[in-house]
Amino acid sequence: MAISASAYAQTIKKVSDDDRQYSNYDNVTIKNGKQIEEFKTNWNNTFYKAQFVDNKLTELYVDGEQIPPAKWGEYSAVLAKIKEQIRLDKIQAKKDMEQAVRDQQQAKRDQQQAARDQQQAKLDQERAGQDMQQAKRDQEQALRDQQEAGNAQAQAKRDQEQAAKDQIQARKDQEQARLDQIQARKDQEQAKEDQRVMKLMIADLVSDHIINSENNLHTLTLNTDELIVNGKKQPEALFNKYKTKYKRFTRLNFSYGNEDGVRTYQGLHISH
Numbered sequence: 001m002a003i004s005a006s007a008y009a010q011t012i013k014k015v016s017d018d019d020r021q022y023s024n025y026d027n028v029t030i031k032n033g034k035q036i037e038e039f040k041t042n043w044n045n046t047f048y049k050a051q052f053v054d055n056k057l058t059e060l061y062v063d064g065e066q067i068p069p070a071k072w073g074e075y076s077a078v079l080a081k082i083k084e085q086i087r088l089d090k091i092q093a094k095k096d097m098e099q100a101v102r103d104q105q106q107a108k109r110d111q112q113q114a115a116r117d118q119q120q121a122k123l124d125q126e127r128a129g130q131d132m133q134q135a136k137r138d139q140e141q142a143l144r145d146q147q148e149a150g151n152a153q154a155q156a157k158r159d160q161e162q163a164a165k166d167q168i169q170a171r172k173d174q175e176q177a178r179l180d181q182i183q184a185r186k187d188q189e190q191a192k193e194d195q196r197v198m199k200l201m202i203a204d205l206v207s208d209h210i211i212n213s214e215n216n217l218h219t220l221t222l223n224t225d226e227l228i229v230n231g232k233k234q235p236e237a238l239f240n241k242y243k244t245k246y247k248r249f250t251r252l253n254f255s256y257g258n259e260d261g262v263r264t265y266q267g268l269h270i271s272h
Contacts, residue, residue: 026086043082050079096215099258114188121181128174135167201246220256222249
């Protein structure tokens with residue numbers, strides 16, 4: 001340790017400007033059987049760069065100045081906080097990745113359900129056509145019965161009336177099947193459009209420096225009164241921008257979440 005301190009006293013190195021570009025960076029490698037961890041971070045407006053070998057500090061820079069080993073103890077508390085934050089960030093990143101997989105699986109299930117609904121609508125339409133054909137045959141049979149048996153005229157009349165009702169119902173069934181098919185297609189298209197617009201909104205949040213990346217977005221609420229991102233209410237000017245640009249979400253009291261306890265639909269929840 002005395003030799004290392006002497007070496008530091010002879011030459012004070014500076015961290016390059018390229019290193020300062022990292023707001024959060026952590027890398028762990030194994031070399032010659034030893035675990036080498038290096039992190040670079042901007043912590044409370046102070047730039048730290050440190051290297052650990054088998055969890056022992058071997059190199060430390062603060063705001064570009066190399067700190068000698070004799071002064072490392074002065075930074076032990078902040079280094080411990082930084083390492084703990086890095087550990088928590090890794091856990092959150094894993095959760096975000098797992099949530100993304102679940103969202104993708106849910107999207108696939110929703111798509112499959114939409115296909116089944118469309119197939120059912122087609123079957124309903126075919127059944128309605130069959131009902132109409134049957135109604136026509138019933139009506140023709142009623143006329144034959146009326147001609148063949150005068151004494152059964154009253155019954156034939158009732159049969160005819162029933163056939164007319166069946167025909168009306170068949171038309172209703174056919175129309176409903178057509179409407180169901182149209183609605184299923186609209187729902188599927190709207191779901192795709194909402195996902196597309198959601199990605200645009202996330203891109204705007206990143207562009208406006210509200211979040212660092214898509215993975216950094218945990219919760220979002222947008223309605224006619226406010227815009228809240230990750231639990232923080234945004235300024236009025238920013239809220240007005242998003243309220244104007246995303247009118248549909250604003251009117252529907254839109255919310256988004258990718259954390260435990262938040263109900264999501266492909267990562268997106270809209271409540272009327």
